[in-house]
Amino acid sequence: MTWDRAVTRNDVARYAQVSPAVVSYVVNKGPKRVRPETEARVLEAIRVLGYRPNAAARALKLRSQEIFGLVLSSGGNALFVELANAIEDAAKAERFAVILTNSRASAAKEREHLRNLVARQVDGILLASVDAVPDISDVSAAGVPIVLLDNTGTVPAVPSLGADLEGGAYAAVSHLIGHGHQRIGMISGPPGDHPDGRETGWLRALSEHGLPEGPLLPAKVSRFGGYQAARRMLAFPGAPTAIFTSGDAQAVGALRAIHEAGKHIPEDVAVISFDGSTEAEYTWPPLSTMRQPVDEIARDAVTALLALKAGGGTPPQHRHYTTTLQARGSCGCADTPA
Amino acid sequence: MTWDRAVTRNDVARYAQVSPAVVSYVVNKGPKRVRPETEARVLEAIRVLGYRPNAAARALKLRSQEIFGLVLSSGGNALFVELANAIEDAAKAERFAVILTNSRASAAKEREHLRNLVARQVDGILLASVDAVPDISDVSAAGVPIVLLDNTGTVPAVPSLGADLEGGAYAAVSHLIGHGHQRIGMISGPPGDHPDGRETGWLRALSEHGLPEGPLLPAKVSRFGGYQAARRMLAFPGAPTAIFTSGDAQAVGALRAIHEAGKHIPEDVAVISFDGSTEAEYTWPPLSTMRQPVDEIARDAVTALLALKAGGGTPPQHRHYTTTLQARGSCGCADTPA
DNA sequence: ATGAAAGCGCTAACAA
DNA sequence: TTGTTAGCGCTTTCAT
Numbered sequence: 001m002t003w004d005r006a007v008t009r010n011d012v013a014r015y016a017q018v019s020p021a022v023v024s025y026v027v028n029k030g031p032k033r034v035r036p037e038t039e040a041r042v043l044e045a046i047r048v049l050g051y052r053p054n055a056a057a058r059a060l061k062l063r064s065q066e067i068f069g070l071v072l073s074s075g076g077n078a079l080f081v082e083l084a085n086a087i088e089d090a091a092k093a094e095r096f097a098v099i100l101t102n103s104r105a106s107a108a109k110e111r112e113h114l115r116n117l118v119a120r121q122v123d124g125i126l127l128a129s130v131d132a133v134p135d136i137s138d139v140s141a142a143g144v145p146i147v148l149l150d151n152t153g154t155v156p157a158v159p160s161l162g163a164d165l166e167g168g169a170y171a172a173v174s175h176l177i178g179h180g181h182q183r184i185g186m187i188s189g190p191p192g193d194h195p196d197g198r199e200t201g202w203l204r205a206l207s208e209h210g211l212p213e214g215p216l217l218p219a220k221v222s223r224f225g226g227y228q229a230a231r232r233m234l235a236f237p238g239a240p241t242a243i244f245t246s247g248d249a250q251a252v253g254a255l256r257a258i259h260e261a262g263k264h265i266p267e268d269v270a271v272i273s274f275d276g277s278t279e280a281e282y283t284w285p286p287l288s289t290m291r292q293p294v295d296e297i298a299r300d301a302v303t304a305l306l307a308l309k310a311g312g313g314t315p316p317q318h319r320h321y322t323t324t325l326q327a328r329g330s331c332g333c334a335d336t337p338a
Numbered sequence: 339m340t341w342d343r344a345v346t347r348n349d350v351a352r353y354a355q356v357s358p359a360v361v362s363y364v365v366n367k368g369p370k371r372v373r374p375e376t377e378a379r380v381l382e383a384i385r386v387l388g389y390r391p392n393a394a395a396r397a398l399k400l401r402s403q404e405i406f407g408l409v410l411s412s413g414g415n416a417l418f419v420e421l422a423n424a425i426e427d428a429a430k431a432e433r434f435a436v437i438l439t440n441s442r443a444s445a446a447k448e449r450e451h452l453r454n455l456v457a458r459q460v461d462g463i464l465l466a467s468v469d470a471v472p473d474i475s476d477v478s479a480a481g482v483p484i485v486l487l488d489n490t491g492t493v494p495a496v497p498s499l500g501a502d503l504e505g506g507a508y509a510a511v512s513h514l515i516g517h518g519h520q521r522i523g524m525i526s527g528p529p530g531d532h533p534d535g536r537e538t539g540w541l542r543a544l545s546e547h548g549l550p551e552g553p554l555l556p557a558k559v560s561r562f563g564g565y566q567a568a569r570r571m572l573a574f575p576g577a578p579t580a581i582f583t584s585g586d587a588q589a590v591g592a593l594r595a596i597h598e599a600g601k602h603i604p605e606d607v608a609v610i611s612f613d614g615s616t617e618a619e620y621t622w623p624p625l626s627t628m629r630q631p632v633d634e635i636a637r638d639a640v641t642a643l644l645a646l647k648a649g650g651g652t653p654p655q656h657r658h659y660t661t662t663l664q665a666r667g668s669c670g671c672a673d674t675p676a
Numbered sequence: 677a678t679g680a681a682a683g684c685g686c687t688a689a690c691a692a
Numbered sequence: 693t694t695g696t697t698a699g700c701g702c703t704t705t706c707a708t
Contacts, residue, residue, distance in 0.1 A: 008701055019679045024703060031704070035677060052480060055459040056403060057701035059394035060684050067437070074419050081412050081419060085440050092439075097458060099405070100438040102423050120435060121393040142390060223620045252620045259622045260673075282561045282590045284597045284622045335598075346685055357695045362687060369688070373693060395685035398700050 007051045016045035027053055067097050068305060069117030069125045075105035075222045077128055077150065078248035078277040079294055086298030087126060094306060096123065105130055105220070111138065118142045124305040132194035145308035147301050153318035154194055159304045161297050161319045163274075168290040168323035169201025169244065172272045175288075175325060176242045177209050179332040181270060185214040185240035187229040187250050189221050198246045198274060214240045219250060226250025230257035234269070241269060242331075248275035248289055255283050255330070266332040276326055285329030293321050345389045354383035365391055404434050406643060407455030407463045413443035413560045415466055415488065416586035416615040417632055424636030425464060432644060434461070443468055443558070449476065456480045462643040470532035483646035485639050491656035492532060497642045499635050499657045501612075506628040506661035507539025507582065510610045513626075513663060514580045515547050517670040519608060523552040523578035525567040525588050527559050536584045536612060552578045557588060564588025568595035572607070579607060580669075586613035586627055593621050593668070604670040614664055623667030631659050 009027075013020040018038060025032045026042040034042070045051070059065040068091050074080045088098050099122060103110035107130050115138045117125055124145040127134060133154045139146045140158075148160035176184050186202045199216065206213055215236055219229035226245055230253065233239060245251040251273035258269050265271060265285055273280070276291025304317060327333035347365075351358040356376060363370045364380040372380070383389070397403045406429050412418045426436050437460060441448035445468050453476045455463055462483040465472060471492045477484045478496075486498035514522050524540045537554065544551055553574055557567035564583055571577060572595065583589040589611035596607050603609060603623055611618065614629025642655060665671035 006701095010701080020702085021679060021681095021704080022677085025678090028703080033677075038677080050479060052457060052459070054398070054701050055457065056394050056397035056401075057684090058703080060392070060398050060686085060700090061702045061704085063394075063684075065394060074423060084438065085412060085442070088438065088440060092454075097437045097439075097454070099435045100422065100426065101435075102426060104423070116430075116435070119390055119393065121390070141388060223616070227620070256620050256622060256624070278561070279617060282565070282594050283620075284594060286594070344685090348685080358686085359688080359695060359697095360693090363694090366687080371693075376693080392685050395700090396687080398684090398702085399686050399688090401700075 006054070007049045009051070009053070011049055012042065012045045012051045015049060016041045018042060064123050065121060066095055067099055067120075067122045068302070069099045069101065069113075069120070069122040071101050071103055071110060071113050071117070071125065071127045071129075073103045073105050073110070073128060073130050075220070075249075077221075078252075078275045078279060079292065082277060082294045083128065083149070083298065086295045087302065090295075090299045090302040094302060096302075103130055105222070107131055107135070111135055114138050118144050124309055126301055126305065132192045132196075145305055147304045147308065149297065149301055152320045157316050159308065159316040159318065161301050161304070162321070163290075163292045163297075163323050164320040165197025165274075166201035166204070168274055168292075169198040170205045171201075171323070171325055172274065172288075172290050173202050173205035173244055174209070175327070176244065176270060176272055176331060177205065177211065179242070179266075179270060181240075181242035182211055183214050183238065183240040184211070184242045184244060185233050185236075186216050187226055187233070187243060187245040187254060188216060188218050189246050191218045196246065198244075202244055221247055221250060223249050223253040223256075226253030227257045228253070230254035231261070234258065234261050234263070239269075242266075243269060243271050245271070245273040248273050248277045248280045248287065251287055251289070251330075252279060252283055255287070265330055270332050271330040274323070276323070280326070281328070283330070286335050288328045288331035288333060289326050290323035291326045292323050297321055344392070345387045347389070347391070349387055350380065350383045350389045353387060354379045356380060402461050403459060405437055405458075405460045406434050406640070407437045407439065407451075407458070407460040409439050409441055409448055409451050409455070409463065409465045409467075411441045411443050411448070411466060411468050413558070413587075415559075416590075416613045416617060417630065420615060420632045421466065421487070421636060424633045425640065428633075428637045428640040432640060434640075441468055443560070445469055445473070449473055452476050456482050462647055464639055464643065470530050470534075483643050485642045485646070487635065487639055490658045495654050497646065497654040497656065499639050499642070500659070501628075501630045501635075501661050502658040503535025503612075504539035504542070506612055506630075507536040508543045509539075509661070509663055510612065510626075510628050511540050511543035511582050512547070513665070514582065514608060514610055514669060515543065515549065517580070517604075517608060519578075519580035520549055521552050521576065521578040522549070522580045522582060523571050524554050525564055525571070525581060525583040525592060526554060526556050527584050529556045534584065536582075540582055559585055559588060561587050561591040561594075564591030565595045566591070568592035569599070572596065572599050572601070577607075580604075581607060581609050583609070583611040586611050586615045586618045586625065589625055589627070589668075590617060590621055593625070603668055608670050609668040612661070614661070618664070619666070621668070624673050626666045626669035626671060627664050628661035629664045630661050635659055 101113040128149040219225035280287035329335040439451040466487040557563035618625035
């Protein structure tokens with residue numbers, strides 16, 4: 001059955017013979033108590049009329065849409081899906097919905113999305129930026145809570161969460177060294193003004209083990225970027241016997257390039273990467289990678305956003321998360337079939 | 339600068355020495371014209387005060403949040419990311435945002451999400467259901483426009499869009515036959531009461547070419563599902579020399595299983611699948627697949643939703659889209675490097 | 677335990 | 693061209 005006009009709280013009140021206020025009390029289980037008998041009548045009316053509270057009116061009154069905005073870049077982040085899901089779940093647990101937007105590796109798009117979300121008055125924004133130092137001026141100007149993902153502390157006074165890049169890279173490269181590799185190249189993200197922790201970690205592992213600095217090739221953070229970079233790297237004189245990439249997407253591209261070059265993985269060229277996406281489990285050979293604790297990051301991000309919204313004078317927190325090595329075939333470890 | 343209270347339209351009106359209505363006219367570029375001089379004053383006031391219209395109030399008044407809900411299943415749909423992006427873009431072109439929810443292959447979760455979106459009063463819902471015949475009773479009861487994705491016509495009176503499953507499967511299997519294969523197995527989706535067009539197409543191609551019906555193994559629509567099914571299929575006596583899967587995700591899993599069995603692709607076992615996700619481009623060997631016109635589907639879906647919302651007595655449309663063969667290495671075609 | 681009523685900020689019909 | 697004003701449906705304080 002459909003009505004011409006939506007059923008409102010007033011309709012319910014009339015039907016249940018109570019005042020509109022009581023309907024609110026029942027629907028919101030507060031702030032006043034309602035006699036069970038009355039409550040039953042209201043509930044019945046709601047059921048019969050098929051009443052659904054108007055979200056916009058509620059949002060207007062409460063000054064909260066109970067919506068978060070999430071800005072991700074599918075081009076770059078192999079964890080896109082995992083992250084989006086985890087955040088959606090974490091938000092839902094707090095009764096929040098998530099508007100998902102994709103910046104597609106474009107800073108301009110990212111900024112546009114940010115403006116857009118601000119205009120929509122979302123209650124908070126989670127941003128996995130394309131840039132190391134994102135432009136969040138529109139967001140700050142509007143006073144909308146924001147938490148940076150995939151990032152630790154590059155923007156003063158803005159909370160951020162991210163993997164321990166340097167530590168993870170160090171562990172990954174050290175693992176490669178443990179397999180006996182001496183020439184270890186790296187495919188990094190696009191050059192930026194901000195040094196990437198993964199590069200630092202790679203370098204540190206190399207130098208601590210007395211190894212020469214291998215080739216470093218910046219590339220777009222995407223499968224194709226990794227593919228191109230790996231192709232070039234394999235053509236170097238004295239090409240590396242192992243490659244560390246800054247993300248799974250690049251590694252997936254690198255894998256293809258290595259196969260095309262007719263080389264064997266991991267015998268001729270070993271690969272290890274960073275992220276721990278599901279895709280990495282199903283490449284050939286399966287990809288060894290430093291797994292980020294996505295669910296934990298997502299939960300903490302939502303918590304941080306909520307804290308910001310609540311507005312207690314909590315100081316911005318920069319948290320980084322330890323990654324764990326997921327050793328599979330691509331680095332030379334034995335595969336554990338799924 | 340942050341104010342204690344948000345800047346409202348009234349503040350702007352006062353500052354610009356005009357009535358609140360004029361501010362609205364300027365902000366909405368209508369419905370009345372405003373003298374350029376006045377408009378400039380208003381614009382200036384907006385700039386100075388940093389005014390942002392309150393989305394909730396606007397939604398309340400207009401009875402539209404300008405938000406669509408999208409329910410997808412990441413487990414199942416390899417096109418998850420592509421589809422989500424395409425829909426987000428298409429919606430944004432109409433000034434709509436998209437709340438993304440993931441049912442994770444669970445019908446119960448799907449229903450919960452649907453209820454949730456309805457409660458939020460989104461302007462419409464796009465659903466790529468876990469089931470062939472989704473339970474959308476909550477949505478219909480609320481009179482919320484809905485369009486089914488990945489589906490053609492299983493629910494009466496509800497518009498739906500989807501790939502031409504049978505035609506695509508027929509083309510894929512015929513292609514395999516063209517490569518000389520005689521025993522072609524299929525990994526399908528979970529058995530349902532509704533026959534899957536891909537199975538029909540597979541069967542038809544086989545029989546039209548006078549070939550025996552190959553093994554058919556239903557499996558979860560996921561990488562892991564495809565992996566398991568392929569393992570089993572390869573162990574059959576007289577295992578097929580080619581496998582058609584109902585989706586890229588399954589194919590990716592199958593690839594892994596075949597590699598693990600020490601067989602070569604495509605020499606020992608060829609693979610072809612359905613979807614055309616980006617991931618398929620970077621498997622090893624690259625995966626031949628029937629590509630769905632995702633962008634077109636997304637645009638049409640949004641258009642259909644808008645039409646439904648506008649409510650012209652448009653009859654429900656069931657549209658199916660032709661898929662195109664993306665031939666790559668896994669079926670025996672030459673790879674065209676990316 | 678219940679009700680009356682004041683807005684939340686905005687759009688747009690109607691008035692001037 | 694500009695202003696006045698009546699709601700949109702809801703939450704919640706303050707009365708009863």
